[in-house]
Amino acid sequence: MTQSLRYRRVVVKLGTSVLTAGTDRLHRPRMVELIRQIAALRDLGAQPILVTSGAVLAGWEQLGFPPRKRNLPEKQLFAAIGQSRLMHLYAQLADIYGFPVAQTLLTRDDLRDRRRYLNARNALLGCVERRVLPIVNENDAVAVDEIKVGDNDTLSALVANLVDADLLLICTDRPGLFSADPRVDTTAQLIPDVPLIDETIWALAGDAGSHRGTGGMRTKIQAADLATRAGIEVIIAAGEAPNVILQAAQGTAIGTRLHARATRLEARKRWILAETARQSRVVIDAGAARALREQGRSLLPAGIVRIDGAFDRGQTIRIFSEQGIELARGLTQYRAADLGLIGGKHSAQIEEILGYTYGPEVVHRDDMVMVN
Numbered sequence: 401m402t403q404s405l406r407y408r409r410v411v412v413k414l415g416t417s418v419l420t421a422g423t424d425r426l427h428r429p430r431m432v433e434l435i436r437q438i439a440a441l442r443d444l445g446a447q448p449i450l451v452t453s454g455a456v457l458a459g460w461e462q463l464g465f466p467p468r469k470r471n472l473p474e475k476q477l478f479a480a481i482g483q484s485r486l487m488h489l490y491a492q493l494a495d496i497y498g499f500p501v502a503q504t505l506l507t508r509d510d511l512r513d514r515r516r517y518l519n520a521r522n523a524l525l526g527c528v529e530r531r532v533l534p535i536v537n538e539n540d541a542v543a544v545d546e547i548k549v550g551d552n553d554t555l556s557a558l559v560a561n562l563v564d565a566d567l568l569l570i571c572t573d574r575p576g577l578f579s580a581d582p583r584v585d586t587t588a589q590l591i592p593d594v595p596l597i598d599e600t601i602w603a604l605a606g607d608a609g610s611h612r613g614t615g616g617m618r619t620k621i622q623a624a625d626l627a628t629r630a631g632i633e634v635i636i637a638a639g640e641a642p643n644v645i646l647q648a649a650q651g652t653a654i655g656t657r658l659h660a661r662a663t664r665l666e667a668r669k670r671w672i673l674a675e676t677a678r679q680s681r682v683v684i685d686a687g688a689a690r691a692l693r694e695q696g697r698s699l700l701p702a703g704i705v706r707i708d709g710a711f712d713r714g715q716t717i718r719i720f721s722e723q724g725i726e727l728a729r730g731l732t733q734y735r736a737a738d739l740g741l742i743g744g745k746h747s748a749q750i751e752e753i754l755g756y757t758y759g760p761e762v763v764h765r766d767d768m769v770m771v772n
């Protein structure tokens with residue numbers, strides 16, 4: 401196997417059927433094998449992020465498999481029990497390989513609301529930077545249907561977008577997308593490459609899933625559609641395939657690969673520009689303008705000379721030169737009232753002035769689009 405990586409930041413989604421290896425329990429040997437691959441991936445310099453299912457199943461297992469009602473209170477109870485059990489197992493396995501894990505439980509609102517989006521993004525990227533493996537699941541213990549993402553395939557696509565992943569790898573109990581249902585049609589062939597998710601692909605998606613997890617192939621195609629539109633490559637492959645995670649990250653053909661539809665940068669720019677706060681005008685001095693335009697730097701509070709408007713943290717704001725030229729737009733880490741207090745000040749003073757800090761940048765370079 402070659403040692404080079406094709407994708408650096410990789411979101412790996414593990415479905416319940418993968419973690420159980422087709423049984424009714426979390427399958428320890430399977431989980432050891434998956435974490436071994438994650439460890440190897442880290443050693444190659446990749447930045448893996450796990451999105452895991454299996455909490456509900458683990459709770460059911462712990463209670464000794466009582467007859468299932470499949471209603472919301474039961475799911476919440478099983479998830480509350482099972483999530484800690486699941487994390488405990490992951491932490492133990494990661495311990496063998498000597499790296500820490502961090503539990504992150506999300507609901508739809510954490511990903512929709514721009515302020516909370518920033519919080520979740522910062523938390524996950526903070527882990528990645530410190531070489532901690534984030535392990536994400538939906539917060540099933542408290543989530544009701546209205547605030548739920550609902551299935552972890554979709555959750556994994558939203559997380560991949562959140563962290564600017566290079567690859568979303570959806571591990572499931574099938575080798576990928578087939579030309580027909582392989583359970584009933586013996587001529588069914590694996591489709592290795594999907595340049596575009598079109599009508600024919602949707603027609604193949606069907607809706608059947610396994611009885612243990614939530615998603616069938618349809619939710620996987622939905623997730624792939626979301627991610628590929630956001631500029632992220634997607635691979636759907638069998639969790640049991642030897643070295644599936646390593647192979648996918650190294651660019652070896654495995655499962656079904658769905659191509660990104662736009663570049664990540666284009667998609668992210670569109671997203672940043674999509675919701676510009678109507679009343680937002682941040683004027684910066686000549687030094688800061690040069691740093692933004694010529695050196696590709698982030699916007700720091702020190703360069704800010706004036707604020708107009710009433711915007712919130714997480715909104716897209718407009719950045720102007722003192723000559724009144726709009727230079728850039730970007731997601732602000734601080735709301736207008738905060739910027740009024742820290743504008744012109746050194747980043748090291750932020751915490752002292754506000755009593756808290758969201759980091760040294762007002763608009764991080766990755767969250768900025770130059771317009772002039």
Ligand code: GLU
Pocket residue numbers: 415416452453454455456457479537538540550551552553613614615
């Ligand atoms: N979040 C659920 C769990 O951990 C799984 C949802 C899914 O299978 O898509 O049990």
